[in-house]
Amino acid sequence: MYKYIIKRLLLIIPTLFLILLTNFAIIQSAPGGPVEQKIAQIEQEQKQGAMESKVTPTQNYQGSRGLSPDMVEAIKKQYGFDKSAPERFWLMLTNYAKLDFGESFFKGKKVTDLILEKMPVSISLGLWSTLLIYLIAIPLGIYKAIHHNSFADKTTAFILAITYAVPVFILAILLLVLFAGGGYWQIFPLQGLVSENFDELSTFGKIKDYFWHLALPLTASTIGGFAGLAYLTKFSFLEELNKQYVLTARSKGLSENRVLYGHVFRNAMLIIIAGIPSAVVGIFFAGNFLIEIIFNLDGLGRLGFEATQQRDYPVIFGTLFMFTLVGLVLQLISDISYHLIDPRIDFESR
Structure with a gap:
């Protein structure tokens, strides 16, 4: 029985890996990720602020052209999307091994x-x-x-x-x-x-x-x-x-x-x-x-x-x-x- 328990405990590791990998691939490929949502939120706030105060667009927000490339890159870096998908997945695994699940993008809590x-x-x-x-x-x-x-x-x-x-x-x-x-x-x-x-x-x-x-x-x-x-x-x-x-x-x-x-x-x-x-x-x-x-x-x-x-x-x-x-x-x-x-x-x- 002890051998079986040890074998099952060891099988937990590859099972978790495969489940996380599958869901990571599915979710990452879905449209409307956190970067897109944050860009849309900022653009909406900038548009509303410009209309209410009747001021010209800021350096980061360029009217119909949207946010500046620098601002978009800063948002990607904020959410970790300045790295490739394999890099993000490997970083997630190393953090999970330490039971560090990161911080919520929108709730400001771990x-x-x-x-x-x-x-x-x-x-x-x-x-x-x-x-x-x-x-x-x-x-x-x-x-x-x-x-x-x-x-x-x-x-x-x-x-x-x-x-x-x-x-x-x-x-x-x-x-x-x-x-x-x-x-x-x-x-x-x-x-x-x-x-x-x-x-x-x-x-x-x-x-x-x-x-x-x-x-x-x-x-x-x-x-x-x-x-x-x-x-x-x-x-x-x-x-x-x-x-x-x-x-x-x-x-x-x-x-x-x-x-x-x-x-x-x-x-x-x-x-x-x-x-x-x-x-x-x-x-x-x-x-x-x-x-x-x-x-x-x-x-x-x-x-x-x-x-x-x-x-x-x-x-x-x-x-x-x-x-x-x-x-x-x-x-x-x-x-x-x-x-x-x-x-x-x-x-x-x-």
Whole structure:
């Protein structure tokens, strides 16, 4: 097992390299980069200032000819575009090896500080939604497997089909309209993770305020995420229930609970555990970014979305690096948990 862990840790390096290289090539080739945006911003400010003050264009701004070549070169140097693409990529790699993700082009902060600043919001939403999804989906999946083809199984299947089909952002908007002052009930806050007077509240008041703000985002995220896991749990249990060792255990007179939770549960949960890393990464960094935008939650998802819009390359690549690294580490933890639950699984032979 130790050899496998070391091998997987070593594989993280080339995996990160290939992901960063691919995304670097794609993003660098996209039009409307930070240099172009900065030039357009300065030209717009200069035009507006010239019109309001009725003065002649400055030396850096030459009217219809735009910014002077010297000014354009200064902007390129400011954002590091005075170097070639391979030089920029190599410089990024050497900095990332020291966990130095650079400084945001537009926010005036280090990328590391921005990630640490936004992370508590994403962790709050991600942890609670993951916990709720697993607490609901796994018992529901087990119940559906035990009562396969019953009326309860068919009824819950219809409900799960609806929750799976409705996009998360549609559900989030619907919850806002219904319960956050969209014309019906003003029960929950419209935006933010806490109220403005949060620091003035008592301990109980802070807890209440925190979950009051999380109620709608968590509802949208949970409803949109537990259907797939419920079905995965159901079919895993159904597959195990039809195996020979279950028939043997029942023939020996073991109780149904002993058969189900003493034998079937451990084997059926292996595939669930294997899917935890991708589920966590999906909930934290993919599924919740829409939730953060719709409910105006200042987390990592919203940070990445705004950075993409602004072509804020240090933030884009910094968050991408962190998301990828977390995903790879979680996948390794999943494999280790796999082995701990069932020691018969030997990863070293892979």
